[in-house]
Amino acid sequence: MTLKPSTDDHLIEYTVDHVELLKGHFLHAFRDTVRLPSGDTASREFVIHPGAVMIIAMRDDGRLVMERQYRYPVKQVMVEFPAGKLDPNEDHWACAQRELLEETGYRAAEWAYAGVLHPVISYSTEFINIWFARGLTQGERQLDQGEFLDVFDASVDELLAWSRDGQLTDAKTLTGLLWLQNHLSGAWPLEWKRV
Incomplete structure (x- = not known):
């Protein structure tokens, strides 16, 4: 198996909705709705960090x-x-x-x-x-x-x-x-x- 196939389309999730949950002094949190490769939707909560x-x-x-x-x-x-x-x-x-x-x-x-x-x-x-x-x-x-x-x-x-x-x-x-x-x-x- 190669590490990276020619396409990752079967793995990629696409953003459908983007909602801000918190904007703090240091962190910024969101809840996104994503479309899965299967066509279903799911929720993803994540934090933006400056690195x-x-x-x-x-x-x-x-x-x-x-x-x-x-x-x-x-x-x-x-x-x-x-x-x-x-x-x-x-x-x-x-x-x-x-x-x-x-x-x-x-x-x-x-x-x-x-x-x-x-x-x-x-x-x-x-x-x-x-x-x-x-x-x-x-x-x-x-x-x-x-x-x-x-x-x-x-x-x-x-x-x-x-x-x-x-x-x-x-x-x-x-x-x-x-x-x-x-x-x-x-x-x-x-x-x-x-x-």
Whole structure:
């Protein structure tokens, strides 16, 4: 089987009606009525998200810059790679640099774009651009008002163990860990560029 057949017409749903449910400060929710490939109709509720970046920041000793942050929807402190949402019309590399500095205080001399992930395709348009950073220098954090998080270092082995044991369950961080493992093994090379 090929990954992409010559046509996807037998899978595509077409919008019949589009209703706004909520326009918040951050999220925008809709309920659409769609026509299914069978001709029947169904309802689809989803959230428009502005997109985000995630940074896999590698220290010279091989340890990784990580965060612990309380995430209200799941009522838990989560272990995560640094990340943040895109501002309107913001370049995603500029966003990655800004978020790394704001949340951790680090600046990076070299950056490499890895790819994109879609963490919740069943109900959100959210995408997260994955960036690697190295050549780190420490400075002062510039947290947003109302933002509280701990910054710490962890080894790849620690992250893998926490993933296995269910202590690290954040989808973007798990995807970042997959990228990191494959990069370190040489299977997925990166093209580094200097700031």
